[in-house]
Amino acid sequence: MGHEHPAEHxxxxxxxxxxxxxxxxxxxxxxxxxxxxxxxxxxxxMFLAYTLYRSKYPEAFASASNHLDLKLGAxxxxxxxxxxxxxxxxxxxxxxxxxxxxxxxxxxTLLLGATFLxxxxxxYHQKYEDHLxxxxxxxxxxxDASGVHLLPGANPHNVEMFYWIxxxxxxxxxxxxxxxxxxxSIILFWAIRGKYGPEYHNPVEVSGLYWHFVxxxxxxxxxxxxxxxxxxxx
Amino acid sequence: xSEHIVPVRVYLMIFLALMVGTALxxxxxxxxxxxxLNVVIALTIAVIKATLxxxxxxxxxxxxxxxxxxxxxxxxxxxxxxxxxxxxxxTRGWFQVH
Amino acid sequence: xxxxxTFEAPKPARINYLNATYGLKSxxxxxxxxxxxxxxxxxxxxxxxxxxxYAMFIRLExxxxxxxxxxxxxxxxxxxxxxxxxxxFFLIPSIPATLGNFLVPMMIGAKDLAFPRINLLSWxxxxxxxxxxxxxxxxxxxxxxxxxxxxxSTTFSNSYVIAAGLGIFINGFSSILTGLNFIVTIHTMRxxxxxxxxxxxxxWAHYATSLVMILGTPVIAITxxxxxxxxxxxxxxxxxxxxxxxxxxxxxxxxxxxxxVYIMVLPGMGVVSELIANFSRKNIFGYSFVxxxxxxxxxxxFLVWGHHLFVASQSVYAGMIFSFLSFAVAIPSAIKxxxxxxxxxxxxxxxxxxxxxxxxxxGLFTIGGMTGLFLASLAVDVHLSxxxxxxxxxxxIMVGGTLLAYLGGLHYWWPKITGRMYPEGWARFxxxxxxxxxxxxxxPQFVLGYMGMPRRxxxxxxxxxxxxxxxxxxxxILGFGxxxxxxxxxxxxxxxxxxxxxxxxxPGLEWQTSSPPPTENFELTPIVTWEAYEFAPPEETEVVxxxxxxxxxxx
Numbered sequence: 001m002g003h004e005h006p007a008e009h010x011x012x013x014x015x016x017x018x019x020x021x022x023x024x025x026x027x028x029x030x031x032x033x034x035x036x037x038x039x040x041x042x043x044x045x046m047f048l049a050y051t052l053y054r055s056k057y058p059e060a061f062a063s064a065s066n067h068l069d070l071k072l073g074a075x076x077x078x079x080x081x082x083x084x085x086x087x088x089x090x091x092x093x094x095x096x097x098x099x100x101x102x103x104x105x106x107x108x109t110l111l112l113g114a115t116f117l118x119x120x121x122x123x124y125h126q127k128y129e130d131h132l133x134x135x136x137x138x139x140x141x142x143x144d145a146s147g148v149h150l151l152p153g154a155n156p157h158n159v160e161m162f163y164w165i166x167x168x169x170x171x172x173x174x175x176x177x178x179x180x181x182x183x184x185s186i187i188l189f190w191a192i193r194g195k196y197g198p199e200y201h202n203p204v205e206v207s208g209l210y211w212h213f214v215x216x217x218x219x220x221x222x223x224x225x226x227x228x229x230x231x232x233x234x
Numbered sequence: 235x236s237e238h239i240v241p242v243r244v245y246l247m248i249f250l251a252l253m254v255g256t257a258l259x260x261x262x263x264x265x266x267x268x269x270x271l272n273v274v275i276a277l278t279i280a281v282i283k284a285t286l287x288x289x290x291x292x293x294x295x296x297x298x299x300x301x302x303x304x305x306x307x308x309x310x311x312x313x314x315x316x317x318x319x320x321x322x323x324x325t326r327g328w329f330q331v332h
Numbered sequence: 333x334x335x336x337x338t339f340e341a342p343k344p345a346r347i348n349y350l351n352a353t354y355g356l357k358s359x360x361x362x363x364x365x366x367x368x369x370x371x372x373x374x375x376x377x378x379x380x381x382x383x384x385x386y387a388m389f390i391r392l393e394x395x396x397x398x399x400x401x402x403x404x405x406x407x408x409x410x411x412x413x414x415x416x417x418x419x420x421f422f423l424i425p426s427i428p429a430t431l432g433n434f435l436v437p438m439m440i441g442a443k444d445l446a447f448p449r450i451n452l453l454s455w456x457x458x459x460x461x462x463x464x465x466x467x468x469x470x471x472x473x474x475x476x477x478x479x480x481x482x483x484x485s486t487t488f489s490n491s492y493v494i495a496a497g498l499g500i501f502i503n504g505f506s507s508i509l510t511g512l513n514f515i516v517t518i519h520t521m522r523x524x525x526x527x528x529x530x531x532x533x534x535x536w537a538h539y540a541t542s543l544v545m546i547l548g549t550p551v552i553a554i555t556x557x558x559x560x561x562x563x564x565x566x567x568x569x570x571x572x573x574x575x576x577x578x579x580x581x582x583x584x585x586x587x588x589x590x591x592x593v594y595i596m597v598l599p600g601m602g603v604v605s606e607l608i609a610n611f612s613r614k615n616i617f618g619y620s621f622v623x624x625x626x627x628x629x630x631x632x633x634f635l636v637w638g639h640h641l642f643v644a645s646q647s648v649y650a651g652m653i654f655s656f657l658s659f660a661v662a663i664p665s666a667i668k669x670x671x672x673x674x675x676x677x678x679x680x681x682x683x684x685x686x687x688x689x690x691x692x693x694x695g696l697f698t699i700g701g702m703t704g705l706f707l708a709s710l711a712v713d714v715h716l717s718x719x720x721x722x723x724x725x726x727x728x729i730m731v732g733g734t735l736l737a738y739l740g741g742l743h744y745w746w747p748k749i750t751g752r753m754y755p756e757g758w759a760r761f762x763x764x765x766x767x768x769x770x771x772x773x774x775x776p777q778f779v780l781g782y783m784g785m786p787r788r789x790x791x792x793x794x795x796x797x798x799x800x801x802x803x804x805x806x807x808x809i810l811g812f813g814x815x816x817x818x819x820x821x822x823x824x825x826x827x828x829x830x831x832x833x834x835x836x837x838x839p840g841l842e843w844q845t846s847s848p849p850p851t852e853n854f855e856l857t858p859i860v861t862w863e864a865y866e867f868a869p870p871e872e873t874e875v876v877x878x879x880x881x882x883x884x885x886x887x
Contacts, residue, residue, distance in 0.1 A: 017444035018521075019857070027446040027520040033301055034512045034546055037308040042550035044312040045584055048319060049558070049569045057575055070260075077256050085249040088240075088291045095239045135565030143567070160567060161574040168561060168569075172554075205293075212291045216284045222256075223276040227263030231272050300519065311547045314634055319583045322638065322650035329648050 013200050025202045032206040036213050039176070043217055046169050050224065053161055060158030062229020063151045067132070068166070069123055073226040076119050077218065083112035084215040087184075087208045094201040099194065102204075106188040109211065113181045120174055127163070134164040151232060166225055173221060176214050183207050238296035248290045255283045348751065348848040363448035364851055369434035370749070371455050376430060377818075379421035379462060384811065386414035391773075391804040399791045407790040408475035409491065415478030420500050421462055423730055424592060427599035428510055428545075429458070431741045432538045434749060436514055438842040438849065439532050441523025441858040446516040447509075454509040457502060465499030468492040477788065479589070482570040482581040486562045494563055497556040504549045504556075507595070511545030514538050523841075525860035532840060532864050533609075533622055537602025540626035544591045544598070544633060552588035555581065579644055586637035594633040596730055598626060600693065600737030601668055607690035607740050608672045610838050612679030615865040618671045625664035632661040639708055643717045651710050658708035665701055669694060684836075685759035689740025692767050696732025700725055703778065718788075721781025724774045732770055739766070739817065746821065747831030751848040754824045758816060765813030772806025839866050 011021050018024040054061045090105035127133055131144035143163070145156035187207050190196065196204050262275045289295040294302055349366045359367055389410045393401040402410060433451065437444050445451050468474055474496040476485040485493050518539050522531070559581065562568025570581045609616045616622055638646055638654030672694055681687065703725040707713050716722065746754050776799040781787075785796050792800070834843040839862065845854050 015448075017442070017446075017448060023520055027516050029297075030300070030304075030519060031447060031512060031516045033304050034515050035508075037304060037311075037546055038508050038512075038550040040308040040312060041315075041547055042554050044315055045551050045554040045558070045587075047312075048315055048584070049580065051316065052319070052323060052577075052580065053569065053575065060575075074256070074260055078253065081249065081252045081256065084252075084287060084291055085245060088245045089242070092240065092242060092245065135567035137565045155575070157573060158575040161569065161576060164561075164565070164568055164574065168558065172557075209292055212287050216287050219283050219287070220280050223259050223263065223280055227259065227276055230263045231266040308547075311634065315551065315587055318635065318638065318650070318653070319580075319587075321653055322579075322583065322641070322647045325647040325649040 011200070013195075021200070028202050028206055029209075032209045036209065039213060043169075043172070046165070046172065047220070047224075050165050050169065053158070053165065054224075054228070057155065057158035057161065059151045059153035059229075060155050061162045062232055063148055063154040064145075064159045064162035064166075065225060065228035066151075066230060066232075067130075067148045068226050069126065070226055070230065072119050072123050073222055076116050077222045079112050079116050079119070080215050080218050083109045083116070084212050086112065087211045091201065091205050091208050094191075094196045094204045095198055097198045099191070099197070102196065103188065103191050106184060106191055106204075110181060110184055110188065113177055113184070113211075117174060117177055117181075120170065124167075127167075132163050134160050134167065151229065169221055169225070173214065173217055176217070180207075180211050180214050183210060238293070240290065240293065240296065244290060248286050251286055252283050255279050255286075347850065348846060349851045350751070350848050352851045361452070363444070363452060365433050365437055365445050365448065365451055366749075366849065366851075366853075368448075368451050368455055369430050369432075372425065372429040372433060372458070375455070375459060375462065376422055376426055379417055383414055383417035383422055384814070386410050386417065387807065388811065390414060391807040393790050394792075394800045395797075395804050397792050397794045397797050402790065404790065405475055406473075408477075408788070409473035411788055412474050412477050413469055416465065416474070416496060416500065418730075419478055419592070419596075420503055421458075421465070423596040423734055424507060425458060425510070426596075426734065426738050427603060427741065428514070428538060428541055428595075429454075429506075431603065431738075431745060432510070432514065432541075432599060435745065435842055436517060436535060436538055437521070438845070438853050439535055439840065440518065440521065440526050441841055441854065441860060442517060442521040443852045443854070445513045446521060447513050450509050451513055454506045454513070457509070458506040461499045461501070461503030461506065463499075464502060465496055468495035468499060471495065479585060480556075480559060480581075481585075482559065482562075482578040483572075486559060486568065486570055487566075494560045497560050501553055501556045504553045507545050508549050511542035511549075514542040515546065518542075523858050523860055525858075526841075529620065529623070530860060530862070530864055533605035533616060533619070533626075534602040536623040536626045537598050537605065540630040541595050541598040541602075543627075543630045544595050547634065548588040548591040548595070551584060552592075555584040555588070558584075579641065579646065582641050582644055583637070586640045587634070590637040590640065591630075591633040593726070593729070594629055596734050597697070598629060600697075600734040601626065601665075603737040603741035603744075604672065604690045604693050605668075606840075607686045607744060608675050608694075609865045610744075610836060610840070611684060611687035611690070612676055612681045613867045614675055614679040615863070615867070616671060617674035617677075618667075619864065621667055622671050625667045628664035629661065632657065632664065636661050636708075639713070642710055642713045648710075655708055655710045659705065662701060662705060662708075665697075669698055669701075683760075685754070685756060685763055686740045686744035688760060688763045688767075689736045689743070692763070693733055693736045693740065696728055696736065696770070700728030700732055703728065716781055718786055719781035720777040720785045720787055723787050724777035724781060727774045727777070731774070736766070739763070742821070743817075744836075745842075746824070747835045748842055748847050748849070750825050750828070751831055752824045752828030753831045753835065754817075754828060755820050758820045762813050762816035762820075765816070766810060769806050769809030769811070769813050773803050773810055774806070776800075776802045776806075839868075840864075 014021055015024060018027065086105045086108040090102055090109060093099075093101035093105055128138065128141065130147050131141050132147070133141065134143050136142050143160050145159040148156075148159055150156065150159070184207055187196075187204055191204070259276060259279045262279070263272065266272075267275065288305065294305060349364055359371065362368060362371075389402065393399070393407060393410075399407065433445070471492050474489075474491045474493055476489050476491065476493060480493070480497065518531075518535060558569060562570055567574050569576045570578050572578065605616055605622060636654055636658045638650055639658045642651050642654075703721070707716060707722065707725060743754055743759055746752070780796055780799045780803075783796065785792055831847045833846045835847070836843070841858060841860070844858065
């Protein structure tokens, strides 16, 4: 009863409880996908709140949305999608064994991710200056919607609701970006040390999955938060 | 599981499609379409962009059916959360107390 | 049915997972799923004890109609904390993190779970969450009810809401990582020949449980975060002043917390399937129906949360939908009960302690489940909501169900886990005490609820006192009954009769390796060619003596 697996024990990265690299790779990829399911449900709760209150207070939400910096939001969208491209290129380079391109692609992804966060920080600072941080998060600057042009029918209290949701959703997204930057930094560290190549590239692939997911969340956040009421302005 | 290597030109094409989609989203957002069309258009474009990322950047197009089922299930479950919650909010006004 | 013939009796291992390495670091930094299971066993027992202390205070206070033992705010904290500790730190992890961690790899012929380090991480996350929650308890406690309803929790409560919420939030990741590990392991690490429909029903149950953990826990995670943000910002999405709806919190909260009760009961059902099959020496009647019913419970469990909002100003039309779905979710559970019962018919039943717990589960879970149907009826729930009927209903399922299954499984697999047998006489005695004590505690509560006694009240009309006294008497007996296994199980680890590899003489894969097992579980990867619960007919067991060991001796 039972049998031994002769081959495949030699790979340095094979963990002892797996039979072979194929099983390890399959498990690792599946694990990341299952984790992404939890992330979808996590953000889902906030999308629910957004959808509910947007449908209840369309004018207030449109007014608040128009006050966001569309230019910065659009630039960030381009930056993030570009970083997804460079991440995909990092996986590709690893698969075909081009180490230099792999490292450059990973570094570019990191740079673009940091750029996104930098632009986000500028946006957040603008909100702070404009007294648009909700409630009494900043006790010295309580929320004040007077700087926001209100469309007919918009209630300033609901404007505050929009900004609460804006900060909750983009804030959570930013937290995930920071984690993603941490993960890719670690991958870059090991990539420089030559750990990944055509025969072992799953960690790069799996980190890419996480990064692409964070990109997808933003693909939805951008139109829902920034483009709500632009058509009403003209 | 396939060890499929997606060619660079596919990645490039998807990236360009995503850029076009982004530009389209912004343009459409500035136009005043009748009724709920603004939302519909914005969400449609977003869904298409997300689908491209999932299929090609995340390799689902080349992955096992299990991965596809897992991803679809997550979307379905989010759908459950939305549908049944809105079954409350959208029918609240139906019941009139006289 | 000759599948067992090719086995050789595993020799009792000199080196097993318990003694393979020594020292605190070898335990605290272990990657062995079996050791991690024991780490969980210890911590979960600790939290159960704390939750039990709070229960004791509740029952003591309710002996008299006046609020004489505790002040109202203190009483609010006591029942809140009882709920939080028991639900999040005992019931949800209990069977999956102890028995599941130990047995899932073994039952499918794997060397470990897919991600051993993540398994260890999940235990540390559990401890961290527990620590933060204990801080909240000691710093002043929390009085919102374990359900944290807004706007009391966001605006008016002066207790440690954020700290307790943070503890639960952190703990949620432990649950998610455990579920993730199980799903990936079951998909990718089954031994050759172990097809899905050859897996024990314990595995199916844990797979279904893991699905619920993955899909549900993130929603309560974000809900608690949003609650904390709102409390900090003094405004938020549940706040009517900003246009928010407090009931949105209830939707988001119960979207997880209802499926959570299936996280609590499904593993118990998995244990019961093992116990019923193995102690009747008969394949479970309708194996695939029972397997699919676990999945059905996991799926349907997500469709019913609105039955907690029937009287919360939810739309009556949504209420009707949720009511209908709540009736539907009872069907797969009923299928299990019918199939377990059919398994017992004309079976060769042995009334060892694990079987006693399994039989107790079937009866008590049925009562709990059927009273759930009363509550699923919209009109009836209007009267029974927030009464002791609800309290009795969920305790029948969580204590009469899950706790009994947990104890039954612990006893059943005790020889495998420790290499020692528990004392059967004491075990049967305490099972009986637990059963009597439990029913005396909670049966009167159905009557109390029906008569109108509200839950979470410590002051009540004098005509309710008799039933409350009975309930507290029962709780004392239950508490005593639960202390006995604590004593003899610990005793048995040192002085219990040494168990053989297969003391119950069963075909399961976990019994085909030594007790306790070696660190890598099996010396050689098994190749599975038999179905689950394939018992050799009696006339063959005389001949096929290769793998059999002596039966368990009576104490």
